[in-house]
Amino acid sequence: MYSPVDIAQRIKTLAFExxxxxxxxxxxxxxxxxxxxxxxDGRMIKSDxxxxxxDYLDCSVDYLLGRTTRSNYSDESxxxxxxxxxxxxxxxxxxxSTQNIVLDYLxxxxxxxxxxxxxxxxxxxxxxxxxPDTTSKAxxxxxxEHKEINVENLKTVISxxxxx
Numbered sequence: 001m002y003s004p005v006d007i008a009q010r011i012k013t014l015a016f017e018x019x020x021x022x023x024x025x026x027x028x029x030x031x032x033x034x035x036x037x038x039x040x041d042g043r044m045i046k047s048d049x050x051x052x053x054x055d056y057l058d059c060s061v062d063y064l065l066g067r068t069t070r071s072n073y074s075d076e077s078x079x080x081x082x083x084x085x086x087x088x089x090x091x092x093x094x095x096x097s098t099q100n101i102v103l104d105y106l107x108x109x110x111x112x113x114x115x116x117x118x119x120x121x122x123x124x125x126x127x128x129x130x131x132p133d134t135t136s137k138a139x140x141x142x143x144x145e146h147k148e149i150n151v152e153n154l155k156t157v158i159s160x161x162x163x164x
Contacts (some may be wrong), residue, residue, distance in 0.1 A: 002065050007050070008039035010064050014057050025056055 015022050026035050040047060045053075047061075054061045062068045065136050092100060 002044070004039040004044050006066055007045065007064050008036050010066065011039075011057070012036070014059060014063075018057065019058065025053070029053065029056060077120050098113060 012022065015025060022036060023033060025038060026033060029049075031049065031052075035045065036051070049069065050064055051061055054064055057064075060068065062071075109111060
């Protein structure tokens with residue numbers, strides 16, 4: 001079912017990408033130098049040894065077996081907390097036109113937040129205050145279709161019954 005040669009190739013490739021010397025890895029794990037040779041010769045590695053290699057390479061056993069193409073755990077989607085899940089649930093219930101408005105508004109909020117953070121950083125470095133109404137072009141144009149949105153208008157748009 002699983003090819004020992006393919007497993008050996010994934011181990012070799014991932015170790016190379018992470019600048020890990022195979023011989024050192026096998027010594028650190030207490031394995032013999034013949035581990036890769038055995039795989040290339042078609043002999044399957046024991047599951048506990050494969051798990052140790054996966055841990056050493058910071059990848060999943062599934063990746064080494066070829067069951068997934070994601071080599072790193074960080075490639076997986078992060079866990080969603082309850083607020084994020086509620087936001088997603090509400091978003092999915094909205095008509096697509098309103099979803100676009102909400103998405104534009106979130107982009108606008110993000111750009112404003114980034115400008116404010118950047119301004120604070122500049123103030124900290126220079127010691128010079130930046131007037132609060134000063135924003136970058138990116139922040140002013142953070143919303144593609146909606147130049148100015150206030151929260152009350154947004155609430156009105158969202159609360160309208162869907163025509164879709």
